[in-house]
Amino acid sequence: MADKPLTKTQILNELAERSGVAKKDVSEVMEKLEGLIEESLGKKGPGVFTMPGLMKIAIKTRKAQPARVGRNPQTGDEIQIPAKKAKKVVKVTALKKLKEMVH
Structure with missing residues (x-):
């Protein structure tokens, strides 16, 4: 890994490469995770x-x-x-x- 922190695009590329899953699918999973975090921390969540x-x-x-x-x-x-x-x-x-x- 480089000295600089990874960008979102670099993270998606690394996850896609390491898991053998399409970059589009990895991006969708990341979006769903973001939504899940938002729901959990939101007013109606725990x-x-x-x-x-x-x-x-x-x-x-x-x-x-x-x-x-x-x-x-x-x-x-x-x-x-x-x-x-x-x-x-x-x-x-x-x-x-x-x-x-x-x-």
């Missing part, structure tokens, strides 16, 4: 998608942060830091098999 052995993708709610007084580290002046609303964030957790691949 909010979690697991790719067995590789990763777990989950929607978490980050708590609202109240306004507070901070300090400018360069000047030492007090500054007002505005409040932040609660928001949903995507968390991706590497599972055992993926962790073992990099160690």
